[in-house]
Amino acid sequence: MVNHKKTNLHGMTVHTIETKKYKTTSFILQVKEPINEKNVTKRALLAYVLQSGTKDFPSSKELRSALDDLYGATLNADLSKKGENQVISIRMEVANEKFLSNSEPVLDKAFHLLSQVLLAPALEGDVFKEGIVKKEKRSLKQQIESIYDDKMRYANKRLLEEMYDSEPYRLNVYGNGDEVDSITSKELFDYYQDVIKNDKIDLYVIGDISTDEMVDKVSKHFRFSKDRNEDEANAVNAADEKRISEVKEIFEEQDVQQGKLHMGYRTYTTYADDDYFALQVFNGIFGGFSHSKLFMNVREKESLAYYAASRFESHKGAVFVMSGIETANYEKAVKIIKEQHDEMKKGNITESEFEQTKAMINNQVLETIDHPIGLSEVLYHNVVAGTDRSIEEWMEGIKKVTKDDVVAVAKKVTLDTIFFLKGAGKNGNENV
Amino acid sequence: MGMKTFDQLDETLHYEELANGLKVYVLEKKGFNKTYATFTTHYGSVDNHFKPLGKDENVKVPDGIAHFLEHKLFEKEHGDVFQDFSKQGASANAFTTFNRTAYLFSTTGDVKKNLTTLIDFVQEPYFTEKTVEKEKGIIGQEIRMYDDNPDWRVYFGLIENMYHHHPVKIDIAGTEKSIAKITKDDLYECYETFYHPSNMILFIVGPVDAKDILNFVKDNQSQKTFKEKEPIERFFDEEPQTVAKSKKVIEMTVQTPKCYMGYKEATPNRQGKELMKHELSVNLLLEMMFGKSSPNYEILYDEGLIDQTFSFDYTEENGFGFSMLGGDTGSPDEFVERISGMVESFKQQTIDENSFDRARKKKIGAFLRSLNSPEFIANQFTRYAFNKMDLFDVIPVFESLTVRDVEHVLQNHFKKEVMTVCQVQKKKS
Numbered sequence: 001m002v003n004h005k006k007t008n009l010h011g012m013t014v015h016t017i018e019t020k021k022y023k024t025t026s027f028i029l030q031v032k033e034p035i036n037e038k039n040v041t042k043r044a045l046l047a048y049v050l051q052s053g054t055k056d057f058p059s060s061k062e063l064r065s066a067l068d069d070l071y072g073a074t075l076n077a078d079l080s081k082k083g084e085n086q087v088i089s090i091r092m093e094v095a096n097e098k099f100l101s102n103s104e105p106v107l108d109k110a111f112h113l114l115s116q117v118l119l120a121p122a123l124e125g126d127v128f129k130e131g132i133v134k135k136e137k138r139s140l141k142q143q144i145e146s147i148y149d150d151k152m153r154y155a156n157k158r159l160l161e162e163m164y165d166s167e168p169y170r171l172n173v174y175g176n177g178d179e180v181d182s183i184t185s186k187e188l189f190d191y192y193q194d195v196i197k198n199d200k201i202d203l204y205v206i207g208d209i210s211t212d213e214m215v216d217k218v219s220k221h222f223r224f225s226k227d228r229n230e231d232e233a234n235a236v237n238a239a240d241e242k243r244i245s246e247v248k249e250i251f252e253e254q255d256v257q258q259g260k261l262h263m264g265y266r267t268y269t270t271y272a273d274d275d276y277f278a279l280q281v282f283n284g285i286f287g288g289f290s291h292s293k294l295f296m297n298v299r300e301k302e303s304l305a306y307y308a309a310s311r312f313e314s315h316k317g318a319v320f321v322m323s324g325i326e327t328a329n330y331e332k333a334v335k336i337i338k339e340q341h342d343e344m345k346k347g348n349i350t351e352s353e354f355e356q357t358k359a360m361i362n363n364q365v366l367e368t369i370d371h372p373i374g375l376s377e378v379l380y381h382n383v384v385a386g387t388d389r390s391i392e393e394w395m396e397g398i399k400k401v402t403k404d405d406v407v408a409v410a411k412k413v414t415l416d417t418i419f420f421l422k423g424a425g426k427n428g429n430e431n432v
Numbered sequence: 433m434g435m436k437t438f439d440q441l442d443e444t445l446h447y448e449e450l451a452n453g454l455k456v457y458v459l460e461k462k463g464f465n466k467t468y469a470t471f472t473t474h475y476g477s478v479d480n481h482f483k484p485l486g487k488d489e490n491v492k493v494p495d496g497i498a499h500f501l502e503h504k505l506f507e508k509e510h511g512d513v514f515q516d517f518s519k520q521g522a523s524a525n526a527f528t529t530f531n532r533t534a535y536l537f538s539t540t541g542d543v544k545k546n547l548t549t550l551i552d553f554v555q556e557p558y559f560t561e562k563t564v565e566k567e568k569g570i571i572g573q574e575i576r577m578y579d580d581n582p583d584w585r586v587y588f589g590l591i592e593n594m595y596h597h598h599p600v601k602i603d604i605a606g607t608e609k610s611i612a613k614i615t616k617d618d619l620y621e622c623y624e625t626f627y628h629p630s631n632m633i634l635f636i637v638g639p640v641d642a643k644d645i646l647n648f649v650k651d652n653q654s655q656k657t658f659k660e661k662e663p664i665e666r667f668f669d670e671e672p673q674t675v676a677k678s679k680k681v682i683e684m685t686v687q688t689p690k691c692y693m694g695y696k697e698a699t700p701n702r703q704g705k706e707l708m709k710h711e712l713s714v715n716l717l718l719e720m721m722f723g724k725s726s727p728n729y730e731i732l733y734d735e736g737l738i739d740q741t742f743s744f745d746y747t748e749e750n751g752f753g754f755s756m757l758g759g760d761t762g763s764p765d766e767f768v769e770r771i772s773g774m775v776e777s778f779k780q781q782t783i784d785e786n787s788f789d790r791a792r793k794k795k796i797g798a799f800l801r802s803l804n805s806p807e808f809i810a811n812q813f814t815r816y817a818f819n820k821m822d823l824f825d826v827i828p829v830f831e832s833l834t835v836r837d838v839e840h841v842l843q844n845h846f847k848k849e850v851m852t853v854c855q856v857q858k859k860k861s
Contacts, residue, residue, distance in 0.1 A: 019463065020463060021461075021463040021464060021804075022804045023441070023442075023800045023801070023803050023804055024800065024801050024804060059730070060724070060730065060733065061724075061725055061726075061727065061729070061730040064723075064724040064725035064729075065725040065790065067725070067794075068723075068725050068790045068791070068793060068794040069790060069793065070797075071793050071794070071796060071797035071800075072793060072794030072795065072796065072797025072798045072801075073797065074798075074801070093801055094797075095796075095797045095800045095801065096800075131734075135733060135734060135736075138736050138739075139733075139739040139740060142688055142739045142760055142762070143739065143740065145687040145688050146687070146688050146741070146760055148686070148687045149582050149684075149686040149687060149688060149690075150581070150582075150583075151580050151581075254685050255685045255859065256580045256685065257576040257577075257579045257580050258573060258576040258577055258579070258580055289518060289523070290514040290518065290523070290524075291514060291515050291518040299570060300512065303566050303567075303568075303569030303570050304569070304573075305570070305573050306570055306571070306573040306574035306577055307577075324573055324576070324577050325573070326573070352515075352519060355519075356515075356518040356519050359518070359519070359520075359521035359541070360518060360521065360523065362521065362540070362541075363521045363522065363523065363538075363539060363540045363541065364523075366465035366466065366540035367465065367466045367538060367540060369465065370464050370465050370466045370806075371804070371805070372804070
């Protein structure tokens with residue numbers, strides 16, 4: 001289904017996917033390290049500093065102009081949390097030269113540029129350029145603050161902080177706003193050198209390409225130092241997760257129109273486990289789709305909400321429920337949501353819920369891999385979990401799940417924390 | 433069956449206008465798993481004053497009705513159509529904009545079965561008093577969700593500032609008060625008027641056989657009867673060229689203020705190639721003035737007046753048009769002063785050929801990239817078609833633009849008198 005080849009080069013794994021589906025070539029660099037209190041903010045800042053200048057293009061403006069010249073190639077760095085890891089993703093997409101009226105060799109230039117973003121940043125003396133660091137600090141702080149302004153994201157962040165209060169997973173992937181200012185260019189550069197030396201790095205190249213040619217280009221452009229640590233850092237085992245004795249209930253009040261109800265469950269199942277597929281199906285029946293129990297009962301039957309859904313984190317093994325409700329309906333909504341979980345534990349799953357969910361998951365995977373980023377994300381799960389599942393095996397795994405498997409998973413799934421952002425008063429007074 | 437090939441893009445589009453007026457387009461995408469289909473009517477939130485089909489008197493309907501109708505169309509006597517799609521391995525959705533309502537599904541399985549479900553559910557309305565009442569709670573929560581969203585509030589606030597009368601200033605979902613008035617009869621009246629096949633476009637993109645799909649759709653439509661098509665009469669009050677309000681501040685519980693500013697288009701009545709040329713020119717100019725590689729962007733970013741959330745866009749259709757720029761900013765007033773100053777000084781300079789070429793290259797690259805997305809193709813193609821434009825003309829039109837076109841919009845669109853500002857500021861406790 002997917003022509004995926006892996007080549008190990010200098011401690012970086014190059015994944016090539018040859019396909020004629022796209023009018024562009026995509027490059028996705030994934031740089032992974034366990035998330036930790038000491039480095040979380042530095043790492044977030046690093047991602048943004050790297051995309052703001054290189055040795056050849058030492059300012060954001062020059063770098064962006066170089067990208068524009070490559071027919072508007074895109075470059076962006078972002079952060080995500082995958083299980084207990086904090087991953088920097090640097091993505092670049094360039095037009096396939098065959099669709100351009102005056103063919104230009106964009107691919108080689110693209111490789112060079114991407115390698116510079118990672119390996120040859122803009123320096124001043126022996127450290128990152130002060131001007132870039134200063135600007136990106138301000139931007140990062142603003143980004144961290146803006147979470148508060150998006151109440152859905154804010155409630156989600158608060159839930160994680162409460163639920164994982166003694167685990168690294170509580171950390172925000174963009175770091176801690178209070179720490180940003182104190183990071184110096186020197187400190188950041190030392191950390192960067194550590195990243196280049198020790199982190200697990202994967203590069204995905206997807207498009208109408210040839211693997212041999214790509215491997216050639218990577219060897220030419222990406223040069224790591226000899227002492228690069230090619231062994232993977234210890235993977236964090238999520239299996240020995242905390243047992244829950246009592247559900248935590250946290251309330252907070254803000255001047256908003258709609259209450260945000262977020263509930264966190266531990267599942268004791270992650271991507272690497274055999275019952276992972278059953279967890280997928282569990283989540284689908286519970287709240288993953290518009291036929292799911294949460295949508296049907298909270299929204300369609302009771303008209304309590306516009307959205308009521310669940311999603312799960314494959315590598316942490318958590319399920320999160322979210323819904324926007326009237327503050328006065330808190331008890332009622334929580335009761336209905338808990339009941340849906342109980343129904344599943346009891347095996348009250350209809351044939352059509354079960355079959356529809358499997359069909360939808362199948363559909364979702366096939367759709368995801370239609371998109372270059374989606375495809376790289378699906379493949380990257382294996383790197384994070386230390387597994388080697390092909391997409392075919394993955395889909396086969398879903399197919400084999402039985403209702404009993406889902407019930408068994410439902411029994412493992414345990415509610416840990418409820419976070420409710422209560423509304424108060426009227427919002428948004430206008431004045432001129 | 434008609435066929436259009438776009439050699440440079442390596443795409444072939446098949447189309448046909450059926451006897452009942454429905455326009456059907458099929459774009460074959462070999463190698464993809466997903467088929468995506470949209471069934472769209474040229475009817476949105478701005479169409480609130482019109483002559484109902486077969487009647488003599490004009491009506492004005494409650495705010496938010498097009499969106500309400502979109503929600504209600506999913507409900508049938510046997511239950512919810514979402515479930516039918518789900519059973520067939522497809523995911524369905526819908527959205528309402530200022531001037532269109534789209535129903536869609538995506539699937540990697542049985543395309544024809546899902547296509548039948550899509551066409552039939554949109555063409556078989558079923559509204560009852562009871563289900564209409566039930567929906568008011570759900571949409572009420574949707575409205576509240578947007579009320580708490582500062583990005584939405586500042587975006588809409590800016591549009592409200594621009595217009596005296598044009599219904600583009602009315603929130604697409606309406607208000608809790610306005611939707612309370614909606615009855616099932618209102619819904620039927622809007623439905624009858626705007627959901628005639630001649631006012632609709634069906635677009636299918638995916639690994640399908642175009643001829644086969646077109647015949648299939650034709651067959652489905654030939655089994656149904658529709659009223660004779662009539663031109664739809666919509667009414668809009670005369671809209672002055674001035675802005676209704678030049679500044680508004682909304683207080684919310686945010687930490688970072690948000691600021692958007694915009695320029696109201698003086699003559700938003702273009703169609704076809706002329707509209708495309710105008711839209712692309714303004715967008716190209718915005719890219720030159722404020723794109724990430726522009727000197728202005730660097731200055732604004734250096735000064736801390738913008739961050740990653742900064743964006744800009746120009747849009748025009750159906751009697752309204754505007755450009756907007758904005759995002760999060762620590763100093764909203766300074767932001768406005770700097771940006772408007774930059775626009776004014778841009779007017780004093782001659783446009784540099786090199787930066788024009790670079791911006792155009794960038795735009796062409798971005799367009800190619802978006803053609804990877806079946807969703808983009810179907811949604812945008814339809815939007816363009818309703819405005820008598822062809823999505824696949826974008827590259828040739830970009831290539832035909834000259835520095836003069838950009839200079840023209842710079843002098844004519846970005847006028848200080850039609851600028852307006854909307855800010856979301858931290859609520860004082």
